[in-house]
Amino acid sequence: MVVVGVTGHRGLTGDQARYVAAQARRLLTPLADAGFAGITCLAEGADTIVADVILALGGRLISVIPADGYRDFQPAAHRRDFDRLLRCSAEIRRQDRPTPDLASLMAASRMLVDASDRLIAVWDGRPARGYGGTADVVDYARRRRRAVEIIWPAGAVRRTPKPGAED
Secondary structure: OEEEEEEEOOOOOHHHHHHHHHHHHHHHHHHHOOOEEEEEOOOOOHHHHHHHHHHHOOOEEEEEEOOOOHHHHOOHHHHHHHHHHHHHOOEEEEOOOOOOOHHHHHHHHHHHHHOOOEEEEEOOOOOOOOOOOHHHHHHHHHHOOOEEEEEOOOOOOOOOOOOOOOO
C-alpha cells in the first residue's frame, strides 16, 4: 500500500483551498483502486483539506499528534474539523512530548516523512517563516529521497500567519 505524507501551509483562502482539493484529488485518484494511506498532522489548512480528499477517495487516514495539548494548540475554529478527522483516522501515532512547540512539530513532520513513500506539499516555494515550516519539511523529504509533489496556485500569495505560528 502506498503511503502519502501531507504537509503544507495554513490560512489558505477559499480559492486556494478549492485549488488544493482539486489538485490533491488529481494526484490521489490513481491510487484509490489499489488502496492507499495518507499521513498528516491534521493542522488547519493543507493538512485538513488533503485529509478530507483522502477519506473521500476511500484512503486510510493516519494521524500524527506531535505532543500532548496539540488539539488546544489548533485555532478554535479548526477544532471541530480536527476532532472529526481524528475520529475518522484508521491509525493515530502520538509522540511522547509534553507540549506542542516548534521542535515537536518538526519531529512529527520527520515521523510523517519517514513513514511515507512520497509527499504532497502545499507550498509556495518560499523559505519557512520559522523552524519546522513547510520548506523545512520539503527539504527533509528530499534529503530522505522521497518524491515530492508540490501544489500551489500560480500567482497566489500566502497570507501572513498569526504570531507564533509557523508554516
